[in-house]
Structure formats: C-alpha cells, structure tokens
Amino acid sequence: MPIKIPATLPAYDVLTREGVMVLDEELAARQDIRPLRIALLNLMPKKIQTENQFARLIGATPLQIELSLLRMSDHKTRNTAAAHMASFYRPFEDVGDEKFDGLIITGAPIEHLAFEDVDYWDELTRVMDWTQTNVHSTFGVCWGGMAMINHFYGVKKHMLDHKAFGCFRHRNLAPSSPYLRGFSDECVMPVSRWTEIRQAEVDAVPTLRTLLGSAEVGPCLIEDPAHRALYVFNHFEYDSDTLKQEYDRDVADGTPINVPGNYYPGDNPAQQPLNRWRSHAHLLYGNWINEIYQTTPFDMSLIGKD
Incomplete structure (x- = not known):
C-alpha cells in the first residue's frame, strides 16, 4: 500500500521517481480501509529535505499512510518558502482536537540551547503532554527524542567536547524487540550531534529500555512503554549525502569540523560516500508502523483512552 500525500508536495515526485508507492487524496478515497494517520512535527530548517526522508521510510510499508505535516504555531521558519509552509503545514494549535496513530518529532539544530531557552519550548511541552491523550505512538528523533526523555x-542532555560526527556501529541490545525484527547483531548509523544522553542516567529509570547502543556514541534507540514512545538520538533517516552536505557547509563557512568518521571510503572526502544504513532504516520504521497497525484502535476516538 502507498503513502497518502498531496500530489503537489515535492516529496510526491521524489518518491514516485524512487519507486515508492504514493497515493493522492482522490485515489485514496476509493479504498475502503482506514489509513494510519501519521503526523510529522518538522522542526528542521530544511523542511522539504526532511519531509522526503521520513516519507520515504514510512511509505515503504504494505499499509496506507496518511501523512500530516505540522509546525510549531508561532515559530517562523527562515529556510523554507512561506508558500510551501502555508500550502502543506498546519500549526499545532489547529490539530489539538485531532487523533493520530503516530507522531514523529524531528530533531532541530539548537543543541547548544538549554531546553527552556528554546523559543517554542512551552508549546512543545504541550505537544508532548498531548501525545498521551491524542497519539497512539510517538517517535522522537535526535533533539526531539532528547526533549521527550527530558520532559x-x-x-x-550533555554537551560533548567535540562533535559526534560520522557513521558508528551500534549493537542490537534487544533482539526480541518487535522494533528490531530483522535487525543484524550490529548496524551502522549516521550520527551528527554535539550532545549526548548517558546510559547510566537512562538505566536509572526502570521503565526505559535501551534497544540499540554504541560503545563510541552511547545509547541510541530507547523504548518508553509508559508513554508509548521511542527515542532515537541518531539518524537512520539521513540520505546518502546528508553528512557530506553538513561537512561541506562547515568547511565552506570556515567552521572547525572533523571529517565524518567511517563515512567516506578511506575517510577521504574526495570519495563518494557509501550508504550502509538504508536497509536497517527501513526495518526500524517499518517495524514501528507495523506495531502501530497491530495495536492502534480502529475507532480513533479510543486513542489515548487506555
């Protein structure tokens, strides 16, 4: 089954060219099934790139997905055209009475700020509390995951003395988890952050369970059954060249940055980077969608009631 998105959204053509099944609203209305309602609260500056990345992953399952794009109500983006935001995004304040089967809260390049200093922190805390009554399963990504586990x-979150930047090996710590169905004992994942969550502090919370972790960059994927949530601090959703874009940007700006480790062949930025995480990315997000499908109520009014 395809992902349901507007035919005018840039991701529609991108995913169609890649062979991902997409469906516009007219065709979706002819199918007599309830699609899973998945919302993307997009906090990243490059909105269209992020839309493509997550739509690609959640649109690869055998289920029909209806993707809704959300933004913070008062925060104004400076990196995406206003016409795009007006056409495809709704502010959180407009969906407060709606129910969703799933919600993804993306990262944001604001790691250097204390959570309470972020200009939309108060509204984001309302979003996180709202998930407990209006969302069946929430996926916090990178800074979004750190914000949720903190809230x-x-x-x-702790500042690092140098940026964790590159592709790092992660161990499968919970092979029986339905979220890691089909995972190898180890997997490689892109990492790009100046902060970390420490395993000892996660272990101090009995209800949290670490599913993926790295000896080099710490815990990565954490399950929080009490809040029907997953937190991932690294970037399975990244395109093959996303780390390259970040590296090239910093080099061009004169920002001190190390070559992303274990990313370019021979750690040589002149070489074309290889994608070694795509299959596990599809497994993780496919498993998440499947778990939602298996457990979410058919009657959406019942979401958050249990």
Whole structure:
C-alpha cells in the first residue's frame, strides 16, 4: 500500500521517481480501509529535505499512510518558502482536537540551547503532554527524542567536547524487540550531534529500555512503554549525502569540523560516500508502523483512552 500525500508536495515526485508507492487524496478515497494517520512535527530548517526522508521510510510499508505535516504555531521558519509552509503545514494549535496513530518529532539544530531557552519550548511541552491523550505512538528523533526523555523523566542532555560526527556501529541490545525484527547483531548509523544522553542516567529509570547502543556514541534507540514512545538520538533517516552536505557547509563557512568518521571510503572526502544504513532504516520504521497497525484502535476516538 502507498503513502497518502498531496500530489503537489515535492516529496510526491521524489518518491514516485524512487519507486515508492504514493497515493493522492482522490485515489485514496476509493479504498475502503482506514489509513494510519501519521503526523510529522518538522522542526528542521530544511523542511522539504526532511519531509522526503521520513516519507520515504514510512511509505515503504504494505499499509496506507496518511501523512500530516505540522509546525510549531508561532515559530517562523527562515529556510523554507512561506508558500510551501502555508500550502502543506498546519500549526499545532489547529490539530489539538485531532487523533493520530503516530507522531514523529524531528530533531532541530539548537543543541547548544538549554531546553527552556528554546523559543517554542512551552508549546512543545504541550505537544508532548498531548501525545498521551491524542497519539497512539510517538517517535522522537535526535533533539526531539532528547526533549521527550527530558520532559518525561528529567534525563539530561550533555554537551560533548567535540562533535559526534560520522557513521558508528551500534549493537542490537534487544533482539526480541518487535522494533528490531530483522535487525543484524550490529548496524551502522549516521550520527551528527554535539550532545549526548548517558546510559547510566537512562538505566536509572526502570521503565526505559535501551534497544540499540554504541560503545563510541552511547545509547541510541530507547523504548518508553509508559508513554508509548521511542527515542532515537541518531539518524537512520539521513540520505546518502546528508553528512557530506553538513561537512561541506562547515568547511565552506570556515567552521572547525572533523571529517565524518567511517563515512567516506578511506575517510577521504574526495570519495563518494557509501550508504550502509538504508536497509536497517527501513526495518526500524517499518517495524514501528507495523506495531502501530497491530495495536492502534480502529475507532480513533479510543486513542489515548487506555
């Protein structure tokens, strides 16, 4: 089954060219099934790139997905055209009475700020509390995951003395988890962050379970059954050249940056980077969508009631 998105959204043509099944609203209306309603709260500056990345992953399952794009109500983006935002995004304040089967909260390039200093932090805390009554399963990604684990448990993010940047090996710590169905014992994942969550502080919360972790960059994927949530601090959703774009940007700006480790062949930026995480990315997000499908109520009014 395809992902349901507007035919005018840039991701529609991108995914169609890649062979991902997409469906516009007219065709979706002819199918007598309930699609899963998945929302993307997009906090990244490059909105269209992020839309493509997540739509690609959640649109690769055998289920019909209806993707809704959300933004913070008062925060104005400076990197995406206003016409695009007006055409495809709704502010959170407009969906407060709606129910969703799933919600993805993306990362944001604001790691250097304390959570309470982020200009939309108060509204984001309302979003996170709202997930407990209006969303069946929430996926917090990178800074979004750090924000959720901090909000619900007080687990802190800690600044690193150098950027964790590159592709790092992660161990499968919970092979029986339905979210890791089909995973190898190890997988490689892109990492790009100046902060970390520490395993000892996660372990101090009995309800949290670490599913993927790295000896080099710490815990990566954490399950939070009490809040029907997953937190991932690294970037399975990245395109093959996303780390290259970040590296080239910093080099061009004169920003000190190390070559992303284990990314370019021979760690040589002149070489074409190889994607070694795509299959596990599809497994993780496909497993998440499948778990939602298996457990979400058919009657959406019942979401958050249990």
